[in-house]
Structure formats: C-alpha cells, structure tokens
Amino acid sequence: MYALPTAIAVTDPDLVLPSPDRHTPSAAVLQSAVRSPRTYSLDQALTETHTLVEHHGYVIALCPSSAPAPVVRRLHAVRSVLESDRIAIVRSDLPPLGLAVLALQLRQLSVCDFSPGVLASAARLLSHYIYAGALLGSVARLDRGRIDVTLESHAKSWLPGSQFAALATPSPELVKVTGGGEEAELAAPGFATRLLYAPGRLAPDWVTGTLAPAWKAQDVTEARLPAESERWWATGRLVEFAAAIPDISVLYQLVSSVRRDDCHWCGLELIGDRCAFCAAPLPPPGERPAQPTRTLVPASHRLRPAAGPVSAPDTTALPRGAT
Template identity: 90%
Template sequence: MPTAIAVTGPDLVLPSPDRHTPSAAVLQSAVQSPRTYSLDQALTEMHTLIEHHGYVIALCPSSAPASVARRLHAVRSVLESDRIAIVRSDLPPLGLAVLALQLRQLSVCDFSPGVLASAARLLSHYIHAGALLGSVARLDRGRIDVSLESHAKSWLPGSQFAALAAPQPELVKLTGGDEVDLPGPGFATTLLYAPGRLAPDWVTGTLAPAWKSQEVTEVQLPAESERWWATAKLVEFAAAIPDISVLYQLVSSVRRDDCHWCGLELIGDRCAFCAAPLPPPGERPAQPTRTLVPASHRLRPAAGPAPAPGTSALPRGAT
C-alpha cells in the first residue's frame, strides 16, 4: 500500500484524476470535536492508517485551530511512532487541497516516505494560489499586506481585488480591464477555481488565458475558504502542475540525504518525520552515486520547471 496522505477536512480531498491516484484519508480527530471524538478513537484511527499503509503524512493548515495541531501531536506522542509526519502549510484551503492531490499522485511512485513528506514544502513553491475578492477589509495582514488605500477602497460598492497568497503574497485592485498584474507561473498548469458569492468570469475569462492555463476546472469551495480570506464574496483559485511525470522529475532531481536521527531519506534541510535538521554540508557523509530517475520514468516535459540533478529545486530566497 502507498504511504497514506491524510488531511484535516473532507473538502481538502479533490477528485482523483485517474484510477491510479488514491484518495486521501480524512482525519476524524481533526474534523470532530474532542468532546465527541475521544483520544482513544483518534489513536485507533491513526494506528489503523499506519497498519495499512506503513507511514502517514498528515497535512495540517497553519490556519487550523490550535486544538487540531495539539491533537495530532498528542496522537503521535502517545503512539510513540516515527511513522507519522505532521506537515504544516501556509497555503490557503484550495491550494492545500491541490498539494494533497499532488502528494497522492506521487504516493504511487517509488519515492520513500521521507522523500514524499519532504516534497510537500518543495511542491508548495510551484502552486500559485489566490482569490478574487469583493472585500479586503478584514483580510489578515499577516498573510497578505493590505495597504490603507486598498482597505479604504474595499468599502466602495463593486470593488474587486485579485490576491495571491503563494508563492509570493500580492494584492491588486481590479480596474475592469483585461490586464492581469498578478505574477503567474512560468510553466504549464491547470487552473482550479471554486466560486463563492462572486461570479467567476474574471478568473475564467481573464486570469486563465493570461496565465496560459491548459485546463480550467471548477471545484467546490472549501468550507475554510471564507474564514481564511475573511469574506464570502470570493472566487478562490489555484494553478498547479497536473502532470505526474513532471512532478516526478521535479522531486527526483533534488539531492537526497539520510536523516542522521531517524534514518529516513529526505530532500531539503529538515526531516518531515522527526523534524531533525540536516547537518551542515561539511558534516554530511558522502552520498553514493544513484540514478534518480529510472529509465521507465524518464519523461521529458516540454515546459517543466525541474532543475538540474543535484541542485536545489527551491526558488531563490525560499526557506
């Protein structure tokens, strides 16, 4: 069985694009109140996932209530298991659902659990997640900087804003023209959008062509989106790489190391399972030569963003 990808809500599970992509496990311990879903039930739920899949990667949004994160860490602590990775993400709800889908796609490949869990942070930098907003008056400035001018204009009837939360926060006021000032992806993507109480015309008719999206698909708006964006007048969207062969090469091209604490493979600078940081370059053991992409998987995408083998795939300035 592939490594289990677990999420904290059913609306973070997008439909599988093919019959090979498994669904995600919805953690009832995160959905239900501790009053109605006991710790014993939460332990049984997680233990069952481990028994069936070997390892569990639990995606938890940074915006989730503190009680959700505490319950996940409590379950991991009581089980004394090093097979549970709790991955926190700053992505907005639809962007997080897309990340979960990409990890689900990659879970059927030959990546080890440590590499797959570490890939969550890498893949997040290639998801362009944002929203069309009818108001930014209550938008959390810790997520996207809202100027006083934008704050004042948001009270005007009919005002609309285009906001980008990832990979870099951006906010622009729409003027009614066809211009798109939001920086888009420089590689082939599919655009998913989820309408709230705004018409999606700007997203489908202006943003999608400007970003050269290969496909535009409507999905259900996650329940958390209105709280995350602080308004019901929105259309959330996320542009991401849909091709599993490109995702595979993107992850495969990054140097792998072994965690000095738990021994799992990882990419990046920290193990997603035990949170141990990677030692400085001078203290790392020499890596054996390995074939990162098996011959059966050597696909050459036309416009993939994969870096050269042995280099870091994180964008410059990313942490």
C-alpha cells in the same frame, strides 16, 4: 514491506479533490481533526491513526497553519501517545484550495518509487510551484500577516463593486481589478498549469475569462469551495483559485532532481534542510554523506511514471527556502 502507498491524510474533507485517474489513491480524512474531542475520544483517534500506520506503513498528515489550536494539539498528542516515528505532521501556509491541490499532488506521487521521507519533505518544495489566490469583493478584514493590504486598498474595498485579486503563494500580491480602467496583473507561473477555481458569492468571470488566458492555463476546472475559505480570506464574496503542475511525470522529475540525504536522527531519506518526520535539521554540508544510501520503499511496490521526455520547471533557480 508495505504494498500500499504511503497514506496522505488531511484534516478536512474539503481538502480531498477527485482522483484524476485510477492510480491516484484518495486521501484519508482524519476524524480526530474534523470532530470535536467531546464526540471523538482520544482512544478513537489513536485507533484511527494506528490503523492507517499499520495498513500503509507511514502517514503524512497535512495540516494548515491556520488550523485551530485544539486540532494541532490533538494531532501531536496522537503521535506522541503512539510513540510512532512513521507519522509526519506537515504544516502549510497555503490557502484551502491550494492545500487541496498539494494533497492531490502528494497522492499522485505516493504511487511512485519515493521513500516516505522524500515524499513528506517534497510538500515544501511543491508548495513553491502552487499559485494560490482569490478574487475578493473585500480586503477590509484580510489578515495582513498573509498578504500586505495597503491603506489605499483597505479604503477602496469599501466602495461598491470593488474587487481585488490576491495571490497568497508563492509570493504575496494584491491588485485591484475593477474601476478606474486599471488592469490587474498577477505574477504568472512560468510553466504549464491546470487552473482550479471555486466560486463563493462572486461570479468567476474574471478568473475564467481574464486570469486563465493570462496565465496560459492548459485546463480550467471548477471545484467546490472549501468551507474554510471564507474564514481564511475573511470574506464570502470571493472566487478562490489555484494553478499547479498537473502532470505526474513533471512532478516526479521535479522531486527527483533534488539531492537526497539521510536524516542523521531517524534514518529516513529527505530532501531540503529538515526531516518531515522527526523535524531534525540536516547537518552542515561538510558532515553529510557524499551519496544517499537508503531506500526504504522498494520500487517493486510502487508505480513509476512512464519514461519519456518531459519539460520540468527549472530546479536550478528554486525560490529561496524551496529546498
């Protein structure tokens, strides 16, 4: 049995937000992803990951979809050489600050009574409740595969003083926020959130003075801008922001409300349609067991949020693909 919570690992130290309380563990920063293979050997990477597995039992490694190919190859090489089914490599399309928020939420939930398989597959569910975006001084070089930039927006971005509000998740959106008397309106969360913002080379006034009240954010907190943000948003003239559920009781109820199944390949519990550890898809509904039967991590080794009424997001109408 493993007394320590499942380890949440990240590929960049900028993805580690401060713990909100004494119960929330920090994230492990994978030096094998941060440092060059020329200065951090495969043997060192193997030792690092093996130590995490031995201490925590299971490791969930969050890796951005935008990570360089060598980083991804190194992560998979380490998992392959260790021949370990206790390492989940979870890729995410979230921008840097949004991914840092997701890592924090998983860290909060790691001390609850969720099994490693449920915790890892919860990353996909929770991502649909993170509103991540940025105030941008230019969209001229923004990746159109992430957010659709119209020809008109592209042309306007060259005008002095132009600013745009971009939402990457849960649904891509782009609006102009300055000039012509136009009002910017981004789709607002339908639940209570905490708004984090990280200024680059733009003033955060629009984010703190317009966006936060419009989104009815319960708390507005400044964070450090991740170094990767300028590359992700293709400009240094930005203020990145992310609004998400801060209450661990609500997060717990959200994940708990989703049906659990056993992976037919590795046996771990999961939510959704694919195991985060072995990547095996869930069998068709007619082939699934009526009730989940496995609990790999006993509740006696976890902290559970205090009982009481909470207002959780409606899980009966999750975004397509959320579960």
